[in-house]
Amino acid sequence: MLLAFLVAVALAIVSMKDLFSVIMLSGIYGLLSASFFVAMDAVDVAFTEAAVGAGISTLLMLVAITMTGRSEDPDRHKPFLALAVVVVTGGLLIYGTFDMPAFGSAQAPIHQQVVPRYIQHSMEEIGVPNIVTSVLASYRGFDTFGEVVVIFTAGMGVLALLSVARRPEDIAEIDSLNDSMHEQHLILRIVSKMLLPFILLFALYVQFHGDYGPGGGFQAGVIFAAAIILYAMLFGMSTARRVINQSFIQLLAAAGVLLYGSVGIVSLLEGKNFLDYGVLSDDPVAGQHLGILLIELGVGITVASVMVIIFFNFAGRRENAHSGEENEMQNNNRGNNKT
Amino acid sequence: MAAPLCLLLTRPRMVWLFALVVSGTAFLTSILLLQQVMVSGTIVYELGGWKAPWGIEYRIDQLSAFLLLIISAVSTVVLLAAHTSIQQEIPASRHRLFYVLYLLSLAGMLGIVATGDAFNVFVFLEISSLSAYALIALGKDRRALWAAYQYLIMGTIGATFILIGIGLMYQMTGTLNMHDLSVRLPAVEHTRTVFTAFAFIIVGVCLKLALFPLHLWLPNAYAYAPSIVTAFFAATATKVAIYLLIRFTFSIFGLSFSFTALPLQILFLVLGLLGVFVASTAAIYQTNVKHLFAYSSIAQVGYMIIGFSMTTATGLMATLLHLFNHALMKSALFLALGAVMYRIGSVQLSQFQGLGRQMPLTMAAIVIGGLSLIGVPLTVGFVSKWYLVLAVIENGWWPVAVLILLASLLAVVYVWRIVEVAYFKPPLAANESVTEAPLSFLVPIWILVVANLYFGIDTRLSIEVAQAAAQSLFGVSP
């Protein structure tokens, strides 16, 4: 049933021309797939997908279209070629499904290899009831380390592409603009001001409760970042920027990665392998617990700060796009003449 | 053993010197690794202290040690020139980010090569690609942005295909560890699911590999990226993709399956040859020298694929040799182009007039690199072409050998065009005052050029390693 909805949404996106509705629909798509994940017992994934697919990425896309315009050119190039490629690829995949183990069958190979150990022994080896957390943070801790590095890379990449040196007079100008704008949303501001501490608290809860229920560093980071972004939207970018220093966030982003890495190195120095948390305490299980806590903290810090970096840079770019449009144009002309 | 490599991943942002030290450390580590692997065979390192199918392991055999060495060596030498080169090509406020992204990309590539876990490959692939997109977009020209965007779309499609393939494999076997996969796959290899998985992985890797006809993203990405980035990626990125191709076909799926499931041999042979000819011909018509060498890179990938398609130890050895040699040639060439860019601010062929006299050392490097591309004796290019032709003849494919030699003639044409302009035309009035490139360029360029000549004359080291790697791959797979 949910899947049918998903198909409908996806097809609607294909035919829709207005980018704003396309993005809204893709947010819905994210939310629907999150509910599907719940139905499939993947609560952790659902949590993340709801925060990312329906939350952060929709937000980023919306900010992006305010800068790029929201309508799509109706002309499509080579639709038949594209369709042919798609049909061939899809056909191959369908062909591949025929020999797959039946859906939901407990006899499928993936449930026979490797995983039983996680389910049967993770409690005594790691001492954390949420198996997803123990696999994520310990058995396959290196993957998660890679994941943190990926998000760090993205943050740095966006920074490299969008960061702008801002001139002081712009800030003053934007400030006055913001002030006049936010006079009007007094109630909204008060309500959200009251909500903010709760959101932050909830983020912390998700962060440290990941061992027992769904949640963990990544989800917490996203929620934390969402709180800051909400604040920035309501109180103006410059206020937010004054509260949260840019270079401080960059430092935090790196610190998260470093925290993760140094946990690994500590275990290395203790004569064990990289990311072996057993050495962090006399009792290996307690060590695992501590290790997971620390690395989840590292993940949370990096994710939250990178999300904030990405958002601030998008938004900062947008403000500059207005004041600096002519400037950019000149730069481009110069660039063109050179080639 | 692999620990210093992990150390690499944990860097905050830092400046050139630190980047250089990190890259140099990686280089030294990989030399040690290679020595050890050559002596004692495959090294396994369990990350997190969990045994392989449950945890993730680094598995370093001759092949991956060889690749690690190439990547870290090129990266170190190229970084030597980075400090000077990016002064001109990247705004000062982004320098710090440039180094961060550069190291991330290096870490990603080393990770791909070192890891023994299929999903971990995907993660590292994304680290190196994401930083690659951002690095390319740092180029001065606005077309760099467009090139980076196209690369992002193609690269992500490729990575998603690989992800689908890994998912299907996992579904059939229940494991993600490469070694474990190679043990379990034969039992289910007749299934259509595994066949699909294989097809998806091959297509995904070929997108990354820029194998003809999936090469469209490459020329622009190389041409408009900052010179240092081009030198680094031209020498390493496609090599990593070749590594993945070899790893998946030989080590995971196993030789017999890989080449019977699909008509891969003929497919790759034809695509490789087509790639060589189409790209070489395209190179002749370019007016931007970076474009020219980018097309030549596609052609070189074609040669590697031809060697690969033979599925004999000699063929594979020729591929690996060419991998090594091509990394040397292309990094020297693109670095020399970086020097030209630094001095005259352009790499249009028309601007090269008279440079032979004004920048004699830089142009000499380009000429030697070009000779190597053609495959003239005493350069590395000759060695790998020699073995490639030997392998082809060993297989009894005479026409292919003739075609390879013919294709080399095309290389003569495009290299000659540069030589002609640079040495036999008077300097442009606007470029009267151009002088030789600064030492910070010349030293790394000539390190690479000398390496080009050295490994062209004394071939023992590179051949021994390539041979060992090729044989071990054939030893592993039945």
Add this chain to the structure above:
Amino acid sequence: MLMDHYNYWIVVVLMMTGFYIVIAHGNLIKKIVGLSIFQTSVFIFYISMAKVEGGTAPILEEGIRQYSNPLPHVLILTAIVVGIATTALGLALAVRIKEAYGSIEEEEIQRQDNLDC
């Protein structure tokens, strides 16, 4: 037999819809939307195969014997992060392209490039 694979077939349709958007549409933002749909569908595929009939969420509790497979969940958590990273970078590029070319239509950009050459 039909019901066994019904889920996977729908997922394939979803993937291909996303894939089609990526290659057939010229608008840069829409391409990125397509890419994220393509990736999300792959996630759905992974999660589908982790489901065990009668299993529950993989959080250990007394009295429950059958859990769904946690490993694909872990992989997809990582993959989602990779997905959002790609999306963010792609959007950043699109914004810069808009500034540089004044358009986010593929053909328009290609046309301007050809003029440059």
